Amino acid sequence: MALTKNLAKQKLKEKKQKSFIAGIPITVWLFIIVLVPVFLMFVMSFRQKSGYEILNVFTISNYLEFFRNDTFWRLLLKSFRMAFMVSISAIITGYPLAYFVSRRLRRFRNLFYMLIITPLWVSYLVRIIAWRTILGNRGLINTALLNLGIIKEPLSIFLYNQASVVLTLTYIAIPFVFIPLYTALEKIPNNLIDAARDLGASEARTFINVIFPLSLPGLVTGFMLSFIIALGDYIIPAQLGGNAGIMYGNVVWAQFGGAFNWPFGAALGFILFFIAAVVLVIAQIFGSKEGIFAE
């Protein structure tokens, strides 16, 4: 007994060593493309801007500035709120879509799948401009309302506010929510659904008790993806947000652009990075706890 146990242990050790060696290239890769830039940004955030020069000093004044000036953390909170709204609305739209395509469609399943992810092939900027033309003064909605005689003057309420930003971000996020949800839903074995029905669960209760819990890993992944996408975006708020729709990403961007304060921009960026990482880790723990049955 003890012998076999030792043998098993040794096997496990060998297996671990093997997977360690196999993991080296990906670790190096990860290091180069992710950790090094973050580290450089981290270093930058402790420097100091002076005129048009960046001094090679060590200071935490950039971070202190963030907490001193309430515009920044208020904006960060607002961005969180908006990103949360984006994720929730993307899931509310994406879930039924993913459920329908993965579990209800049979013949046209692949076609629908392609149609839903097609926007990913179109340039991000093009899609944003498209939304401007839909929401703008002479856009699709206003023209339609004018032609129907519901309004006399074009309405400007559709553009340059928080709602237009959330709407467009949601649109951008839907494929990112759809894909993991679709994958999770499609993976659910039919016999589990048969078993639920057989054991007395109606369609609704089968969904609540079996399908939904089994789709949670996909839901968490989709939520995370859309949350991160929305939280860091600065182009959509700049294009469609106006003053009201400005987000944290815009001020970070401004520090690297017009303000030419790279150290402060780096500090703002690192704060966002840190908080996003914490969110990711929490979601990951939750996701993997639900994900134990994934295999």
Add this chain to the structure above:
Amino acid sequence: MDENKLYINNNIPEARVTEETQIKLMAVSKVFQDFIAVDNINLDIKKGEFFSLLGPSGCGKTTTLRMIAGLENPSAGRIMLGGKDVTTIPAYRRDVNTVFQDYAIFPHMHVWDNIYFPLKMRKISRREAAPRIERMLKLVNMSDYAKRFSHQLSGGQRQRIALARALVNEPEALLLDEPLGALDFKLRIAMQTVLKDIQKDLGITFIYVTHDQTEAITMSDRIAVMRQGVVDQIGSPDDIYNKPATPFVASFIGEMNFIDGTVIKELADELIVKIGGFEVTCKKNEYNIKTGDDVLLSIRPEKVYVKPSDILDNEVKATLSRIVFRGDNYQVTTNIDSGELTSVIASKSLDISLNSNELITIGWNVEDARIFPIELKKYIINYK
């Protein structure tokens, strides 16, 4: 398909109606696109019976079971459950539960919650359910595993959880789809006993799907043997083994010799059949075989005696071609001019040696052989 039905439908032995009928299938068919998976079958399953659906892969066993469970809608026919027509009632409102072929344990719930599931669906509180779940866990000998997840269990353990989950709300009938198929030999034998004991203790009707003839024979009260969507025979294991209704049933269960012959004379209860150069006597049966008909004679190897010491009803001369030692017996193959016959002889009593060219006597008794119309020969299952 029509042509073989001609024979089969007339020959299904009438189920002895001694007890209350629990499940009744009346002319049930299932067509997938243009493929007939189940073809007009009739079943009459009694309360408390251990009833098996036996047949080769793809013959429609699972489809039949799924129609009884309500997971598949029949294309034609009616299904009755406890005297009620349930043909259009959805699965979740039918009082039968299924143990699925791959167990279908919910992976996001631990064992306890899995067994609680059917009770939860009946709005029974966890407190109220606890003693029942406890009892079920004890019944399947899994009390220590209540908090485990499916991926932490072995195949045999999953199987037992699936059983407990399907039994906990005391269904009218339990449907089992090859529940032991994935287990190794020893475990399968052990679980057969467990299943049979549980069935007896609870008195619940079991409909048991298997393609393992030994399993069906040892466990069942009655067996329906299926072939390509039709039922060839329904009967007790003894009937199925000793009085197979068709060559298909005869070949599917156990070992069987088949020899071609021609009827040359008709007596009151018997027919004289010429096989090769010999004339043998056969019993008349439900097939209306007449003089001049070509027939297929079937006989079990253990009923063919080599160098018999007693005088048998039928005796022919044959040459010895093969002797195979099989542990507890010998399989002896002999040739007569119209075919091959194998015999099974207990290993202690073999007093022949392989000396070809020598003609030896082999024989059998009239009641041990059965004859079929030669047209049914094509349904013989030949795994060789």
